[in-house]
């Protein structure tokens with residue numbers, strides 16, 4: 001049967017009946033391309049004799065390339081559906097070629113000078129010709145960017161395979177913005193290569209990233225033109241734009257589903273590699289906001305489940321909201337993928353981590369008493385409810401500890417970071433316990449006092465028959481380990497984790513215990529710059545040894561370069577440490593998209609700020625932005641109420657998003673925490689004021705280390721909020737802006 005390959009779409013918005021007809025056309029084509037009703041026809045005077053059009057209906061034609069190769073069946077590269085005359089005109093100038101240096105397939109549209117509209121041309125920066133008798137001083141301007149990294153024409157053209165004209169223009173560009181403008185007009189892989197180079201990445205690293213291997217072209221040189229092209233279409237870098245469609249269902253979604261996002265079919269070579277590679281143990285994938293970590297996890301979940309339909313895959317993350325979003329995306333990625341209804345069943349089980357822990361505890365039955373004792377010491381083993389945070393305050397009420405050490409923040413993190421992971425159940429164990437990374441030394445007297453509070457906390461919880469989330473993770477991990485040492489099979493084959501930076505030690509112990517150590521056991525996505533919950537953890541302390549198996553994604557797919565630059569400015573001066581206890585690498589983080597610079601609107605009072613916010617949102621709505629793609633983010637729930645009422649008074653209805661709220665038809669208001677993992681076309685961050693960001697109440701009575709960490713998390717929160725914007729970011733403030741906001 002003929003193979004359909006989706007190419008870079010040239011189709012604008014089509015109404016649903018045309019989409020259905022386009023699908024019907026392609027379905028028939030993939031069945032039998034000789035059917036007369038398809039009218040697959042070559043085009044006179046086309047520059048590529050492989051180009052064809054096919055009849056979708058009286059008015060519309062599909063534009064395709066027919067690539068025959070040596071096989072009996074042809075391949076059709078589908079570029080989209082256009083009105084009859086447009087389709088013919090377009091087909092005449094479209095050409096599929098193989099890059100002679102690296103064997104990547106490229107779509108070239110003749111006559112559309114790919115550089116014509118770009119911000120720079122080689123001549124634009126040439127010194128002006130000056131006719132004068134006395135030598136004129138050399139004009140001083142900014143130096144071209146790429147040559148400062150030692151990059152020359154040979155490197156671009158001969159080693160990488162960049163088009164010569166583009167290479168010359170790129171070598172003359174003096175800023176990343178100019179490179180971005182060139183990249184926008186270029187063949188996709190070439191544009192990405194230039195953006196990488198402009199951020200300081202070496203030519204060799206660019207080649208590795210894009211899987212460019214000069215040997216590969218030599219291997220296929222004698223195969224004949226069509227075979228060469230077919231191999232070129234399968235090059236990992238070509239697969240950012242050309243996808244081999246596997247079955248009718250995938251075809252149908254690609255054509256009919258207006259929401260068919262590119263991430264589902266077109267992966268970056270690095271993303272594809274991480275989604276499908278075999279790892280001999282835990283693998284850590286880091287990457288800035290919007291680099292596609294979740295996308296890789298979703299594809300990897302599908303890959304593992306398809307490789308072995310009996311495999312038990314767990315895909316988990318810190319919050320239920322994000323887990324629900326991942327589940328919905330997994331369904332969209334592949335509706336045929338079996339989702340497991342319960343932990344331990346074949347298929348992909350998607351769940352928030354605390355729910356997964358609860359599932360294990362529920363399955364523990366009466367034997368759970370055996371697992372509670374080693375973690376919490378002897379206590380009632382009935383567990384019915386969650387211990388509320390207020391119990392820490394009650395337990396510490398009479399303590400002689402100084403305020404910072406008897407704060408809930410210190411005690412609960414001492415408990416989660418030191419006591420629970422080491423299964424400390426006695427005072428003597430605590431007195432000699434190692435407390436790495438806690439940032440504050442405790443002498444014997446203080447340790448005794450802290451332990452008294454912990455005992456009081458445990459005793460109260462025992463009476464109430466409650467446990468907290470961290471205890472639940474520790475007990476579930478103990479249970480899984482006990483059962484595994486008794487010879488029981490572990491419940492899971494592959495664990496995939498998103499937002500790993502937010503998990504606590506018990507979570508990691510639990511995840512480690514779920515799966516037998518070995519091939520493809522754990523795959524963890526994280527971004528230490530987005531840690532907004534909990535404390536920093538080091539995986540090695542919980543039996544998760546990553547050494548040598550970590551990689552970083554650097555290309556931001558979500559945010560424009562301008563917003564990214566601004567958001568990264570929020571983190572200026574902070575140091576971030578990753579899950580392997582190393583300085584988190586943040587260099588070379590970049591975006592291939594361009595947009596307006598973020599706007600900061602400083603207002604003198606709340607009324608003025610509400611008016612400014614209403615003006616911005618009103619303008620967006622007036623210019624046709626889909627309402628629910630507008631996100632209005634605030635630091636706390638009180639501000640959410642303020643802004644939604646303020647907008648309402650000014651004639652704009654917005655919805656405050658809580659768990660489960662419908663998202664149709666209106667801009668969405670939510671806290672920055674709630675926006676984690678989400679994205680919007682336009683983002684307005686409201687109330688980024690001194691005193692509110694960072695939230696002052698969080699900083700009271702903290703040890704110096706806890707205070708520093710709380711401030712870091714607050715910065716990260718603002719960074720998370722700013723990086724939710726795909727196309728445009730506006731920040732409003734009143735009565736003094738937050739010191740976290742960068743100057744420009």
Ligand SMILES: Nc1ncnc2c1ncn2[C@@H]1O[C@H](COP(=O)(O)OP(=O)(O)OP(=O)(O)O)[C@@H](O)[C@H]1O
Nearest residue numbers: 262263266267268289290291292293294295557677
């Ligand atoms: N290969 C791709 N092609 C097109 N779009 C992509 C690709 N990879 C990711 N994206 C898009 O980029 C955006 C960010 O992806 P994703 O949410 O996976 O990033 P992330 O690294 O998990 O982000 P964050 O850490 O901010 O949650 C999404 O809109 C996604 O669809």
